[in-house]
Amino acid sequence: MATETPARYENRPIAVVHNADLRRYELRDDGNTIGFTKYRYRSEQNQMVFVHTEVDDAYSGQGLASQLARFALDDVRSMGRRIVPLCPYIRAYIRKHPGYADITDLPSEQQIEAHDRAEQAAGGAK
Template structure:
């Protein structure tokens, strides 16, 4: 018999929730994190990531990274481009150059304005 705890045994999944304009981390039926995106115009090929968060109870497990990779891989595989206004997503793509070919750089001040909107 394994000494694995219930917490270690659970499987955290990642899913796209397009009706909510976000990618979600899920622990069973519970949403424990998400990254929100928006499209600037219908039919536009750019996906703008604006905010990412993971429940504090799940911090330190690499789940934000798992979420970011899933979301960015999905955008890239669909042929769309990435505009990282979210500080977490921006930091992630600076370290993971496999997204360079689909990455758009925010205009000066654009990311700070978006973050201020979310921190209210």
């Protein structure tokens, strides 16, 4: 499992890890999960479909979501897989960082709308 320590919080390192068992990349502070980005894996298309990203409010404003996204997308690239950004945060990150365009399969507007409706109906994908 790849790990990166991209930031510090109150002098503690914040680690980023791939938790394949839960199908998500996580931000961890002293072993506690403080944020994540979830995905589904489509083996037939070799795609990781990112569906939701969140960071605990106590850690907001520190750029941790951006570091989480970069770590996750770099890991997808290193595995030779493709990205499908249904998650609004991951989609926005890719727009701001076009270096990931070569491994991105953009979802259609219908797919995005269906995903957003399903997430709203479920009360968010936590």
